[in-house]
Amino acid sequence: MKCKTATAETERTKLVNYLKKNKDRIEYGRLRRGGYPLGSGAIESANKFISNIRLKRSGAWWKVDYANNILKLRCAKYNSKFDSFFEEYEQNAKQQRASRPKRIRRVK
Secondary structure (H helix, E strand, C coil): CCCCCHHHHHHHHHHHHHHHHCCCCCCHHHHHHCCCCCCCHHHHHHHHHHHHHHHCCCCCCCCHHHHHHHHHHHHHHHCCCHHHHHHHHHHHHHHHHHHCCCCCCCCC
16 A cells, blocks of 8 residues: 555554554454444443433532442443342441441440
């Protein structure tokens, strides 16, 4: 492939070097045969569905910590991990309660 300008030749060389360096990471045929998405459209769509619809409602505002917690719950819901998410939460809460020092009550 001949280039008309020196800039085009430089860019072509950079592209060829990039493709050579990353050829093991570019397995489109295998990915397509496996039924995996090749573009970012599915990820962008999932992000819009999971986060934007819930967090960007008109008039809504969120503290970052609360927004992150809502996103964790929504991801767990759509990954079919909601029940196991809460089971793990309960286990952690029990462990934290058990590790707290016992309070000694004074008797009058």
